[in-house]
Amino acid sequence: MRRRMKLLAYPYSLWMAVFVVVPLFLVFLYSITKGDIHDFSTLEFSLDSYKRVAEPLFLKVIGNSFFLALISTVFCFLLGYPVAMIIARTNQKYRNKLLMFIIIPMWMNFLLRTYAWMAILSPNGVLNRFLGVLGLAPLEIMPGQGAVLIGMVYNFLPFMILPIYTVLVKIDRSLLEAADDLGANKVKTFFRVVFPLSIPGVVSGITMVFMPAVSTFVISGLLGGGKTPLIGDLIEQQFMSDRNWHFGSSLSIILMVMILISMAVMSRMDRKGSSA
Amino acid sequence: MKKTMKRLYMGLIFLFLYAPIILLIVYSFNSSKSRGQWGGFTLKWYADLFQDRQIKEAFIYTIVIAVLATIISTIFGTIAAIGINNMRRFPRKVTLNLNNLPVLNPDIVTGVALMTLFISVNLQLGFMSMLIAHIVFCTPFVILAVLPKLRQLNPHLAEAAMDLGAKPSYALRKVIIPQIFPGIVSGALIAFTLSIDDFVISFFTAGTQVTNLSILIYSMAKRGVKPSINALSTIMFLAVLILLLLINRKSDKGEELLL
Numbered sequence: 001m002r003r004r005m006k007l008l009a010y011p012y013s014l015w016m017a018v019f020v021v022v023p024l025f026l027v028f029l030y031s032i033t034k035g036d037i038h039d040f041s042t043l044e045f046s047l048d049s050y051k052r053v054a055e056p057l058f059l060k061v062i063g064n065s066f067f068l069a070l071i072s073t074v075f076c077f078l079l080g081y082p083v084a085m086i087i088a089r090t091n092q093k094y095r096n097k098l099l100m101f102i103i104i105p106m107w108m109n110f111l112l113r114t115y116a117w118m119a120i121l122s123p124n125g126v127l128n129r130f131l132g133v134l135g136l137a138p139l140e141i142m143p144g145q146g147a148v149l150i151g152m153v154y155n156f157l158p159f160m161i162l163p164i165y166t167v168l169v170k171i172d173r174s175l176l177e178a179a180d181d182l183g184a185n186k187v188k189t190f191f192r193v194v195f196p197l198s199i200p201g202v203v204s205g206i207t208m209v210f211m212p213a214v215s216t217f218v219i220s221g222l223l224g225g226g227k228t229p230l231i232g233d234l235i236e237q238q239f240m241s242d243r244n245w246h247f248g249s250s251l252s253i254i255l256m257v258m259i260l261i262s263m264a265v266m267s268r269m270d271r272k273g274s275s276a
Numbered sequence: 277m278k279k280t281m282k283r284l285y286m287g288l289i290f291l292f293l294y295a296p297i298i299l300l301i302v303y304s305f306n307s308s309k310s311r312g313q314w315g316g317f318t319l320k321w322y323a324d325l326f327q328d329r330q331i332k333e334a335f336i337y338t339i340v341i342a343v344l345a346t347i348i349s350t351i352f353g354t355i356a357a358i359g360i361n362n363m364r365r366f367p368r369k370v371t372l373n374l375n376n377l378p379v380l381n382p383d384i385v386t387g388v389a390l391m392t393l394f395i396s397v398n399l400q401l402g403f404m405s406m407l408i409a410h411i412v413f414c415t416p417f418v419i420l421a422v423l424p425k426l427r428q429l430n431p432h433l434a435e436a437a438m439d440l441g442a443k444p445s446y447a448l449r450k451v452i453i454p455q456i457f458p459g460i461v462s463g464a465l466i467a468f469t470l471s472i473d474d475f476v477i478s479f480f481t482a483g484t485q486v487t488n489l490s491i492l493i494y495s496m497a498k499r500g501v502k503p504s505i506n507a508l509s510t511i512m513f514l515a516v517l518i519l520l521l522l523i524n525r526k527s528d529k530g531e532e533l534l535l
Contacts, residue, residue, distance in 0.1 A: 015352075027392055107520065109473060112493060119296075252385045
């Protein structure tokens with residue numbers, strides 16, 4: 001029986017080979033070759049596109065994507081942790097309601113949410129009109145990195161709040177009482193008991209914010225105005241308008257490696273954190 | 277004092293989360309086309325929206341793709357999960373790791389990789405390629421939702437059914453499927469929301485002939501303001517809100533469903 005049931009997985013294995021493995025292999029192949037992508041016989045081995053990635057201009061773009069994603073992750077953490085904690089400590093009757101109101105914006109189309117920030121931050125948008133009414137000078141946030149950062153924090157904040165909340169709400173209250181009985185003040189209890197216990201939630205929150213932030217091209221495309229492109233914008237350009245698939249593929253491989261490394265680092269921190 | 281601080285903080289966070297949405301809703305009734313000015317109440321943009329053929333077409337594509345992708349990936353994923361669950365340790369691990377690739381990979385990489393495949397084999401980008409792409413990224417989530425339920429299943433139940441004379445297909449239908457049904461439902465829900473909300477992967481695999489709502493909004497937003505987008509946002513937001521309120525009302529487990 002077991003042996004026969006196993007057969008049910010084979011069509012899917014074949015499907016994955018065709019639609020998961022082969023596409024990634026093609027991207028890898030194009031990244032290490034040059035030639036006409038429509039004619040496999042013209043492809044020859046070349047690391048030119050990786051050399052191009054190493055040019056200062058493109059290194060700067062990669063560094064910038066990494067940096068912006070990191071900053072937005074930090075902001076999400078600093079803003080989101082207190083929210084998760086407040087909700088976790090609210091009494092059960094209101095907890096689910098609060099949580100629902102955190103989730104609702106996530107259900108709205110991602111592009112519409114970003115589009116809304118265009119209306120707020122654009123040079124003659126709501127924010128500047130408001131500042132004008134107050135007699136203040138207009139801000140030039142959009143297009144620019146400030147606007148991209150706001151867009152990232154806005155879109156990804158719930159991804160930080162939810163996993164931290166899930167961990168915090170499960171913490172046994174008697175642990176806090178024990179810390180209190182043993183003479184720890186609230187600050188000490190937080191840093192020695194609550195925070196270490198919440199590290200798994202923090203780690204998955206960080207991963208869930210950092211990953212989409214570092215690979216986005218929507219937020220930077222709409223709010224950044226192309227002034228400071230991110231690695232996602234570069235990839236999109238190479239595949240959609242410049243038609244340089246070799247360069248685009250190298251960038252994709254580098255993005256994948258970057259994310260794999262950050263995930264490995266995070267899971268190590270997770271293990272360290274939970275064993276401490 | 278501390279309580280007021282907390283309330284103030286939560287108030288500010290909710291202001292941050294909802295101000296942009298409320299703004300779009302307000303603008304959808306604004307007769308002035310310029311973003312900063314209030315020109316009086318109007319329903320003009322809603323009328324525009326319902327007459328806009330492009331938007332209508334994109335809406336239909338979004339729904340059709342989401343429904344087809346959900347049905348196919350739910351069936352496909354459930355069958356695959358049953359198979360995977362019966363695999364031996366090593367092949368199971370390999371299959372699950374492969375299954376996780378589209379989940380962990382950034383959308384943009386999945387998108388360009390699929391686009392590369394489709395163009396390399398000369399498949400015209402369009403409805404079919406987009407549907408395949410959606411099934412590719414939805415099925416892993418169905419499997420991840422169904423597998424835990426299969427693990428909890430008592431393996432002797434199916435055997436008992438067959439000892440009592442049930443054919444394997446009958447045992448599957450009458451014993452296994454009913455028990456893993458909650459997992460199948462949540463897998464289908466995840467697949468549907470992912471598909472209906474997807475932009476990045478569709479963007480790379482839809483080509484120029486077919487657009488879904490996300491692609492349309494992106495190109496509209498890039499080109500400049502079109503107030504009918506505001507009307508569209510309002511309708512979509514209200515639809516989501518009503519749906520969530522209904523779910524939440526129907527069961528206290530609504531929260532579980534959403535997460």
